[in-house]
Amino acid sequence: MKTLTVVATFAIVVCCTAPATSAEFLDGTKDAIPPEILDAAVSTIIHKLRDPGSAQFQGLVMARSKVLCGFVNAKNGFGGYVGFTPFLYNPADRSASILKNHEDNEAWNELEMMVFKFTGCDTALGL
Known part of the structure; x- marks a missing residue:
């Protein structure tokens, strides 16, 4: 009985604390x-x-x-997918940026878009 309790506890801890790192690729571009x-x-x-x-x-x-x-899509806090959003990843410094729409701040939108333009992601993604 004691062994069963230890195994069950271990299974719950591993199941509930392991980060989900899976990703789904919807086309062959990867x-x-x-x-x-x-x-x-x-x-x-x-x-x-x-x-x-x-x-x-x-x-x-x-x-x-x-x-x-590329484009990434994921679920929000309500469990619904938000839609495909442009992202960029720079392997040189291992940094990433996901383009967000700041509806109330057009200047911030332009600033974020400048990074996509500077790297060429705007043209590569057709933005």
């Missing part, structure tokens, strides 16, 4: 991305999401500046 860059990008981006286990990726492309660009 095949053209070097695996080490893809793995690092996915890991960095999903940790910026509210529900990392729901991450969906599509439209992945390496921009002219050697930055990975």
